Amino acid sequence: MAMTPAPTPPTSALPQGTIAPDFTLPAAVDKTVRLSELRGRPVVLAFYPADFSPVCGDQLAVYNEMEEQFSAHRAHLLAISVDGVWCHGAYRQQRNLFFPLLSDFHPHGQVARQYGVYRPDDGICERALFVIDDQGKIRWSFVSPIGENPGADGIFAALEQLARPRGAR
Amino acid sequence: MAIIQGRLKTPVNSADHALGRPDAPLTLVEYGDFQCPHCAAAVPIVAGIREQFGDDLLVVYRHFPLSKVHPLARPAAEASEFAAEHHVFWEMHDALFARQRQLNAAIILEIAAGLSLDTAALQTALDTARYRQKVQDNFADGMRSGVNGTPTFFINGRRHAGYQQATLVEALLKVPGPRGPAGPDAGSPSRTGADQV
Numbered sequence: 001m002a003m004t005p006a007p008t009p010p011t012s013a014l015p016q017g018t019i020a021p022d023f024t025l026p027a028a029v030d031k032t033v034r035l036s037e038l039r040g041r042p043v044v045l046a047f048y049p050a051d052f053s054p055v056c057g058d059q060l061a062v063y064n065e066m067e068e069q070f071s072a073h074r075a076h077l078l079a080i081s082v083d084g085v086w087c088h089g090a091y092r093q094q095r096n097l098f099f100p101l102l103s104d105f106h107p108h109g110q111v112a113r114q115y116g117v118y119r120p121d122d123g124i125c126e127r128a129l130f131v132i133d134d135q136g137k138i139r140w141s142f143v144s145p146i147g148e149n150p151g152a153d154g155i156f157a158a159l160e161q162l163a164r165p166r167g168a169r
Numbered sequence: 170m171a172i173i174q175g176r177l178k179t180p181v182n183s184a185d186h187a188l189g190r191p192d193a194p195l196t197l198v199e200y201g202d203f204q205c206p207h208c209a210a211a212v213p214i215v216a217g218i219r220e221q222f223g224d225d226l227l228v229v230y231r232h233f234p235l236s237k238v239h240p241l242a243r244p245a246a247e248a249s250e251f252a253a254e255h256h257v258f259w260e261m262h263d264a265l266f267a268r269q270r271q272l273n274a275a276i277i278l279e280i281a282a283g284l285s286l287d288t289a290a291l292q293t294a295l296d297t298a299r300y301r302q303k304v305q306d307n308f309a310d311g312m313r314s315g316v317n318g319t320p321t322f323f324i325n326g327r328r329h330a331g332y333q334q335a336t337l338v339e340a341l342l343k344v345p346g347p348r349g350p351a352g353p354d355a356g357s358p359s360r361t362g363a364d365q366v
Binding site: 016058059061062064065066069095096139140142148149150151152153154156157158161 | 170172174175176178234235236237238308309312313314315316317318321328330
């Protein structure tokens with residue numbers, strides 16, 4: 001994980017304060033998720049490079065242990081990569097993931113591009129996190145070096161700040 | 170919002186399992202999982218680092234069981250807490266990692282018996298989840314500190330990427346501040362230090 005030399009991180013990820021671009025992506029062969037339909041609750045978007053990375057250091061395996069903590073914030077967690085729905089299905093089943101894996105496969109990486117986290121040279125997306133508030137506005141975004149799993153502390157710090165009364169921000 | 174990531178949320182404290190002097194200038198906190206092969210691989214690495222840094226280093230182990238992939242990680246962690254109550258945490262820690270490949274519920278009890286622990290009392294502690302809260306608190310702390318897999322190490326409160334001995338040693342040597350007279354040079358003569366990187 002951390003041994004991979006990190007390419008220059010891009011600076012193009014949509015910053016906080018931006019309205020999160022709406023999208024509809026397949027979560028399975030017969031199921032799609034539309035971002036704007038999740039308004040009213042915080043949404044965490046976790047873009048990641050590819051399904052089936054090693055287990056112990058795996059970002060999604062770590063998030064998968066945190067179902068209670070995500071629900072305590074009433075937050076939807078959506079993981080997104082350019083893998084196809086069949087691959088996602090196999091991966092999700094094998095890892096018993098509680099959150100959906102959205103497929104940004106066709107048009108390839110379109111949503112990742114909208115969020116400024118597509119890597120055209122590799123054809124995959126960055127390891128990037130977005131915390132979106134209940135009104136659909138990006139409140140925190142972060143791009144990790146591609147080989148470095150960011151953990152969840154930033155996500156939960158951002159969710160906690162969202163939960164505070166507006167005057168206290 | 171400005172958010173700093175990868176900082177140890179809860180400082181080393183008396184509830185921790187620690188090896189070394191509490192006032193050591195260097196602290197190495199590991200978040201680990203008894204069923205994680207990388208954590209087992211890290212055991213001799215941490216031992217080597219302890220040997221090298223001697224009294225300058227305090228080593229702490231905290232639980233970060235990835236229960237959905239490692240179903241025995243949490244019971245093993247709870248069993249180690251039982252062992253801790255009987256002052257044999259590190260013996261239990263070493264034995265659990267040493268027998269990781271065969272680990273099952275019976276082996277955990279067998280290890281406990283080998284440490285002269287009361288296995289019936291251990292079974293009751295596991296059945297009643299007596300130590301579950303402590304293990305969960307470790308997990309939650311780790312989550313808020315940026316633990317991103319196991320093992321994750323923090324050197325004087327900062328997350329360190331990876332667990333290679335050379336990079337851990339290099340990072341420990343880079344921590345500013347005074348070292349005791351038994352400093353880095355008092356350790357094993359075979360040590361090669363940071364220039365090996």
